[in-house]
Amino acid sequence: MRLNPVSFPVPMPKILIVDDEEDIRELIAVNLMREEQYQLIEAADGLEALRRAKDERPDLVILDLMLPHMDGLTVYKKLRENALTAKIPVIMLTARGRLEEKIEGLELGADDYLSKPFSPRELMLRVRNLLRRSHENPSGNLVETGPFSLDKNALKLHLDGEGIDLTATEFKLLLSLIESPGITKERGDLLKKVWGYSDMIQTRTLDTHIKRLREKLGSHGSSIETVRGVGYRFSGE
Amino acid sequence: MRLNPVSFPVPMPKILIVDDEEDIRELIAVNLMREEQYQLIEAADGLEALRRAKDERPDLVILDLMLPHMDGLTVYKKLRENALTAKIPVIMLTARGRLEEKIEGLELGADDYLSKPFSPRELMLRVRNLLRRSHENPSGNLVETGPFSLDKNALKLHLDGEGIDLTATEFKLLLSLIESPGITKERGDLLKKVWGYSDMIQTRTLDTHIKRLREKLGSHGSSIETVRGVGYRFSGE
DNA sequence: TGACCCCGTTACGTTTTTGTCACCTCTGCC
DNA sequence: GGCAGAGGTGACAAAAACGTAACGGGGTCA
Numbered sequence: 001m002r003l004n005p006v007s008f009p010v011p012m013p014k015i016l017i018v019d020d021e022e023d024i025r026e027l028i029a030v031n032l033m034r035e036e037q038y039q040l041i042e043a044a045d046g047l048e049a050l051r052r053a054k055d056e057r058p059d060l061v062i063l064d065l066m067l068p069h070m071d072g073l074t075v076y077k078k079l080r081e082n083a084l085t086a087k088i089p090v091i092m093l094t095a096r097g098r099l100e101e102k103i104e105g106l107e108l109g110a111d112d113y114l115s116k117p118f119s120p121r122e123l124m125l126r127v128r129n130l131l132r133r134s135h136e137n138p139s140g141n142l143v144e145t146g147p148f149s150l151d152k153n154a155l156k157l158h159l160d161g162e163g164i165d166l167t168a169t170e171f172k173l174l175l176s177l178i179e180s181p182g183i184t185k186e187r188g189d190l191l192k193k194v195w196g197y198s199d200m201i202q203t204r205t206l207d208t209h210i211k212r213l214r215e216k217l218g219s220h221g222s223s224i225e226t227v228r229g230v231g232y233r234f235s236g237e
Numbered sequence: 238m239r240l241n242p243v244s245f246p247v248p249m250p251k252i253l254i255v256d257d258e259e260d261i262r263e264l265i266a267v268n269l270m271r272e273e274q275y276q277l278i279e280a281a282d283g284l285e286a287l288r289r290a291k292d293e294r295p296d297l298v299i300l301d302l303m304l305p306h307m308d309g310l311t312v313y314k315k316l317r318e319n320a321l322t323a324k325i326p327v328i329m330l331t332a333r334g335r336l337e338e339k340i341e342g343l344e345l346g347a348d349d350y351l352s353k354p355f356s357p358r359e360l361m362l363r364v365r366n367l368l369r370r371s372h373e374n375p376s377g378n379l380v381e382t383g384p385f386s387l388d389k390n391a392l393k394l395h396l397d398g399e400g401i402d403l404t405a406t407e408f409k410l411l412l413s414l415i416e417s418p419g420i421t422k423e424r425g426d427l428l429k430k431v432w433g434y435s436d437m438i439q440t441r442t443l444d445t446h447i448k449r450l451r452e453k454l455g456s457h458g459s460s461i462e463t464v465r466g467v468g469y470r471f472s473g474e
Numbered sequence: 475t476g477a478c479c480c481c482g483t484t485a486c487g488t489t490t491t492t493g494t495c496a497c498c499t500c501t502g503c504c
Numbered sequence: 505g506g507c508a509g510a511g512g513t514g515a516c517a518a519a520a521a522c523g524t525a526a527c528g529g530g531g532t533c534a
Contacts, residue, residue, distance in 0.1 A: 112352075167479085168480090169480080182388075182391050183390040183391060184391055203483080204482085204483070204484080205481080205482055207524090208481080208482075208523090208524085209481085209482095210522095211523065211524065211525095212481095226522070226523095227405075228404060228405070228489095228490065228520090229404065229405040229491075229521070230392060233391060404490080404492085406491080407491095440493075440494080441495080441511085442492080442493055442494080444511060444512070444513090445494085445513085463511070465500095466510070466511095475534105476533105476534095477532105477534090478531100478532085478534105479530105479531085479533100480529105480530090481528105481529090481530090482527105482529090483526105483527085483528090483529100484526085484527080484528105485525095485526090485527100486523105486524090486525090488521105488522085488524095489521085489522075491519085491520070491521080492518090494515105494516090494517090496513105496516105497513085497514090498512080498513075499510105499513090500509105500511080501509090501511100502507105502508095502510105503506105503507085504505105504506085504507080504508105
């Protein structure tokens with residue numbers, strides 16, 4: 001059984017396999033490699049997993065929830081907390097039963113899970129699905145507008161030839177604005193998207209961060225326009 | 238005297254939910270509406286889905302593949318064949334397992350799919366992603382009449398080649414007038430639509446804002462005509 | 475542990491927006 | 505012409521919205 005070949009923008013996707021049993025890692029690896037080429041890295045426990053994820057930035061993590069020392073769910077949460085690894089899709093492996101419920105409760109953003117025992121084919125599908133999804137954003141991990149170029153991987157902004165470091169919050173905010181230039185984003189929407197605030201909470205946090213962003217944009221600070229009483233708008237120039 | 242603020246006139250996306258079980262439709266509806274406002278329409282089987290899609294042109298279709306009478310994939314293909322519905326993005330819902338393979342075989346252009354059970358958050362993300370992609374083309378968000386061009390996305394007015402910034406109130410007022418040129422809008426209607434005033438409150442606020450608008454329109458100020466004793470009328474030129 | 479960074483909040487100052495008022499002009503009618 | 509009602513206009517003050525600097529808590533890292 002052969003699947004249609006899928007072309008990835010990245011030559012060879014890097015996958016991190018986290019499981020304490022070497023047999024299982026091997027099993028997964030063999031099944032994955034049967035139909036596509038991936039670059040595989042492995043970790044046997046949670047701490048190592050976190051380290052390697054941060055160092056090597058895989059495109060996908062396959063995470064067994066049954067781990068020594070550190071619970072898999074904890075690993076998952078820590079991955080999400082770190083800006084560097086927050087967007088890496090994760091496939092969680094669970095024993096059929098109790099854990100499934102816990103996972104259902106999680107907000108599985110770009111993620112997925114699989115109950116053991118799983119069929120090789122199913123694993124393949126999930127892997128390809130997640131990789132497709134995470135790589136399909138328009139121009140890979142770069143958002144470019146005028147002289148601005150936002151690098152989603154490095155959380156960095158390139159502007160006028162120099163790289164500007166942004167914090168995680170600043171990045172999310174700028175991204176929200178820049179991904180649709182010329183469109184006015186309402187305060188409430190920005191608060192929801194960047195901070196997760198649900199209601200029209202009265203807060204000056206947004207203003208403060210806008211100021212910090214404008215500072216970092218330097219002479220281009222005026223690209224972020226204020227629309228009084230409504231929100232902010234990023235003008236392509 | 239200040240009354241409740243009037244919500245800003247953003248276009249409300251229309252979503253068609255196709256599922257034979259009312260419970261599921263309800264579940265999806267509730268989850269969708271938790272964070273955004275959408276106009277929802279529903280269909281319980283494939284034929285109805287096709288009919289409503291053609292009649293009402295939703296911005297997005299959420300399609301359960303398990304349907305009575307007509308298979309969901311057939312519905313999907315028929316949607317694609319009809320020029321009127323060919324470009325509407327579709328999110329397909331599948332039971333985890335068999336059907337996933339079939340979908341993988343499809344060329345998912347602007348579409349996506351989700352395996353049940355799915356997390357509400359994930360559904361939200363897909364919906365917003367697809368809507369953003371298809372909705373951002375300025376087609377429906379420009380109101381053009383003569384030399385006037387009101388951009389609902391940017392909340393800006395373009396006139397004689399230059400962009401004119403309007404305040405939120407001015408924008409709403411001008412939009413109310415300009416969206417039906419040549420038609421006289423009564424004072425009471427304008428007060429209700431722009432300010433949310435319910436009764437025929439005696440106020441000169443409307444007059445003042447009309448004046449301010451005319452000023453900003455410069456030489457085109459006379460496009461806003463006074464209809465004595467009734468209200469105002471926007472003449473296309 | 476201590477230095478540092480990020481971030482949300484607060485307080486205060488400034489700018490913009492907006493509703494109202496007083497006074498004026500215009501129009502239609504007697 | 506005189507009158508009344510409707511709308512135009514400029515001024516004004518309150519309120520709202522925003523910019524900004526500074527503070528302190530919490531986390532990170534050496």
